[in-house]
Amino acid sequence: MARIVNLNHVRKARDKAAREAQAAANRTAHGRTKAEKAADSAARARRAQQLDGARRED
DSSP states (O other), X not given: OOOOOOHHHHHHHHHHHXXXXXXXXXXXXXXXXXXXXXXXXXXXXHXXXXXXXXXXXX
């Protein structure tokens, strides 16, 4: 016989897992020092500048 599943429990468990994943992402994004954020910003700027410098003019 098939196992009976309460769909409310499944939905709540899925939503809880999604919230926990979002919280983990927020902790990594916002739980950093000012120096780490500045270093990431500088790295993004360098990558953008390098990409723009490699573009060909048409």
